[in-house]
Amino acid sequence: MLPPLSQLLAEMVRIPSVNPMGRTDLPGEIIFESRIAAYLEERLRGLGCEFHRQNVRPGRDNLIASYEPPAAAPFAVLFEAHIDTVPVDGMIVEPFGAKIDNGKLYGRGACDVKAGGAAMLAAFARLVKEKPPGSAKLTLAFTVDEENGGLGISELMKSGMRADYAIVAEPTLLNIVNAHKGVARWSLETTGRACHSSRPDEGINAAYRMARLLLGIQSYLEELGSRAPDAVLGPRTISVGRVMGGVSPNTVPDFCRADVDRRLLPGETFESATADLQAFLKALPGVDFPFTLTQSSPGCSPLNPALSVELVKRFGAAIDSAIGSHTVHPVPFGTDASRVASAGVPAIVFGPGDIAQAHTKDEWIDLAQLEPAAEILYRFVRAK
Numbered sequence: 001m002l003p004p005l006s007q008l009l010a011e012m013v014r015i016p017s018v019n020p021m022g023r024t025d026l027p028g029e030i031i032f033e034s035r036i037a038a039y040l041e042e043r044l045r046g047l048g049c050e051f052h053r054q055n056v057r058p059g060r061d062n063l064i065a066s067y068e069p070p071a072a073a074p075f076a077v078l079f080e081a082h083i084d085t086v087p088v089d090g091m092i093v094e095p096f097g098a099k100i101d102n103g104k105l106y107g108r109g110a111c112d113v114k115a116g117g118a119a120m121l122a123a124f125a126r127l128v129k130e131k132p133p134g135s136a137k138l139t140l141a142f143t144v145d146e147e148n149g150g151l152g153i154s155e156l157m158k159s160g161m162r163a164d165y166a167i168v169a170e171p172t173l174l175n176i177v178n179a180h181k182g183v184a185r186w187s188l189e190t191t192g193r194a195c196h197s198s199r200p201d202e203g204i205n206a207a208y209r210m211a212r213l214l215l216g217i218q219s220y221l222e223e224l225g226s227r228a229p230d231a232v233l234g235p236r237t238i239s240v241g242r243v244m245g246g247v248s249p250n251t252v253p254d255f256c257r258a259d260v261d262r263r264l265l266p267g268e269t270f271e272s273a274t275a276d277l278q279a280f281l282k283a284l285p286g287v288d289f290p291f292t293l294t295q296s297s298p299g300c301s302p303l304n305p306a307l308s309v310e311l312v313k314r315f316g317a318a319i320d321s322a323i324g325s326h327t328v329h330p331v332p333f334g335t336d337a338s339r340v341a342s343a344g345v346p347a348i349v350f351g352p353g354d355i356a357q358a359h360t361k362d363e364w365i366d367l368a369q370l371e372p373a374a375e376i377l378y379r380f381v382r383a384k
């Protein structure tokens with residue numbers, strides 16, 4: 001048996017599962033997902049259901065539970081929730097306090113996305129307990145590392161996880177998110193020849209070379225904007241976020257690097273976007289020097305709404321039957337749903353809470369959204 005949802009969520013928030021996101025200065029006792037995975041494993045054991053761990057990295061396991069209905073299942077569903085959170089620097093509430101005040105529960109992960117995970121676990125537990133006739137087969141996956149590249153969901157899909165429909169937990173205020181852009185990130189690098197700055201003619205300035213490329217990227221943004229936008233998601237975009245190079249004011253730099261971020265529309269892939277940008281930069285006037293464009297983060301693919309039309313209809317009906325109405329809309333940020341959809345499983349994003357409170361210094365969730373979230377998830381899988 002599970003405790004009431006708000007208590008379940010409070011217990012989850014009190015267990016730190018910070019994704020260090022590459023940092024090495026965070027205390028060992030708050031980082032990674034081993035403690036929350038152990039907690040959830042105990043909960044699953046208590047339900048008497050099938051479950052197993054899937055090792056992703058040392059000490060970092062996905063947790064996968066499944067429910068098989070007594071009679072033939074009309075369809076198979078995947079519920080997925082990540083169990084990592086972003087770091088807690090600068091927070092003005094106790095990050096692992098799970099303090100409840102005025103109907104809100106405060107703490108890191110309360111909104112993103114332990115509330116969604118708790119609601120999924122509650123719906124799963126109810127299904128296991130009630131075994132309603134005609135229900136779907138359900139897999140519940142708690143995954144690691146969503147906040148820094150999605151190792152957990154990638155491993156899950158790589159291992160052959162398939163379903164007819166997938167619900168990915170992120171705060172959507174109990175609405176349906178069916179589309180987002182993808183993200184491609186590159187490190188763009190130029191080289192040159194270093195020399196003393198008093199004799200710049202003896203060197204080759206990698207920063208000047210980079211400057212040509214950066215101005216080229218600025219005009220590439222215009223070029224992308226002239227291509228047909230997606231009716232829902234808008235235009236393709238590109239942005240340079242950081243430029244680094246050189247060692248001192250009196251040395252001609254032999255190295256320069258820029259971090260480039262490109263937002264992809266359905267139909268585009270990392271590979272196609274890379275090839276397109278490469279070709280554009282190479283064709284620029286004055287670019288007669290070598291440069292490299294290499295992937296700097298896993299990014300994510302676009303979530304194409306065309307893949308989830310049937311799912312949106314079914315899940316929307318479950319929402320309406322529970323709370324009366326819902327919206328279906330795109331979001332500007334990437335989610336695990338696109339990785340699920342890339343494996344051919346129609347996926348949408350759904351959960352309690354507002355993305356506006358995710359990653360904030362006073363992260364909180366409106367507790368009134370928890371029970372309805374669990375009820376909607378349950379109704380969808382019951383699928384009478």
Ligand SMILES: [Zn+2]
Nearest residue numbers: 112113146170
């Ligand atoms: Zn999240």
